[in-house]
Amino acid sequence: MSGELSMALVELERDRVAEEVKSRAETGESPIQILEECRRGMTIVGERFQKGDYFLAELMLSGEIFKGAMAILEPYLAKVGPSKPLGKVVLATLQGDIHDLGKNIVAIMLKAQGFEVHDLGVDVAPGLVVEKVRETAPDFVGFSVLITTAFDSMKQAAAMLREAGLREQFKLMIGGGVTTTVVKDHVGADFQTTDATEGVAYCLDVMRGG
Numbered sequence: 001m002s003g004e005l006s007m008a009l010v011e012l013e014r015d016r017v018a019e020e021v022k023s024r025a026e027t028g029e030s031p032i033q034i035l036e037e038c039r040r041g042m043t044i045v046g047e048r049f050q051k052g053d054y055f056l057a058e059l060m061l062s063g064e065i066f067k068g069a070m071a072i073l074e075p076y077l078a079k080v081g082p083s084k085p086l087g088k089v090v091l092a093t094l095q096g097d098i099h100d101l102g103k104n105i106v107a108i109m110l111k112a113q114g115f116e117v118h119d120l121g122v123d124v125a126p127g128l129v130v131e132k133v134r135e136t137a138p139d140f141v142g143f144s145v146l147i148t149t150a151f152d153s154m155k156q157a158a159a160m161l162r163e164a165g166l167r168e169q170f171k172l173m174i175g176g177g178v179t180t181t182v183v184k185d186h187v188g189a190d191f192q193t194t195d196a197t198e199g200v201a202y203c204l205d206v207m208r209g210g
């Protein structure tokens with residue numbers, strides 16, 4: 001049941017989360033829906049952390065449990081869509097930020113739709129993004145951000161891409177729980193979301209000429 005899975009994650013019940021994710025995926029339930037429930041649990045964990053009810057240890061454990069859920073769901077997510085090459089995407093969590101759970105979901109979902117994904121990882125220096133864009137000529141660059149101090153790294157990367165004359169060649173997306181349209185404008189991005197499904201829909205739309 002929906003609330004139960006979210007709350008099992010909030011209560012850090014590793015085995016219960018794994019069992020429920022596995023059994024629901026096996027019965028054919030949408031892996032995206034299951035993942036969304038886990039994500040909601042993570043949001044509540046974040047709220048508890050903010051209030052001082054949870055500490056870093058709980059935050060870390062919730063991240064591990066979430067990663068376990070994703071590992072179970074990955075093969076199911078990979079089956080969601082057709083797999084013909086559609087376009088290229090460079091993804092990164094930039095300097096100052098080590099959160100990667102959301103970015104990893106976007107990567108899996110894009111791959112499931114047939115995109116070639118180049119994931120640079122976390123705490124990535126803006127210069128590395130420029131190098132990768134030059135090397136791969138992507139259709140999209142996506143920055144994932146969960147911590148406000150990394151906003152300036154995104155802005156810097158966008159500026160460096162402009163200075164290198166590469167910025168017009170791709171659409172720049174930003175995503176992650178702390179992003180808003182204000183952050184999008186600050187960075188100079190083309191698209192912003194807090195929902196991986198919306199991000200994938202945007203990429204599909206652009207590739208279809210929308």
Ligand code: B12
Pocket residue numbers: 039042043044045046047049050056059060061062063096097098099100101102103105106141142143144145146147148149173174175176177178193194195196197198199200
């Ligand atoms: C798990 C977690 C951690 C884990 C991360 C594990 C990992 N491997 O990622 C650990 C324990 C390591 C961690 C560390 C820290 N964290 Co933390 N963490 C969280 C928590 C609870 C959940 C984040 C998460 O993974 N959510 C689930 C994912 C799936 O959601 P999501 O990222 O939003 O992604 C979805 C969409 O946004 C979208 N998306 C994401 N990226 C992209 C990119 C593109 C291109 C697209 C299209 C879509 C897209 O797709 C996803 C699915 O829909 C949040 C709370 C919260 N409310 O977010 C705090 C939170 C982000 N952390 C916070 C803090 C403060 C920290 C620490 C500084 C704590 C500390 N004192 O050390 C450190 C930061 C270290 C650093 N330099 O980065 C704060 C940030 C506050 C702020 N304003 O900046 C938060 C908000 C908690 C809080 N309320 O205070 N954290």
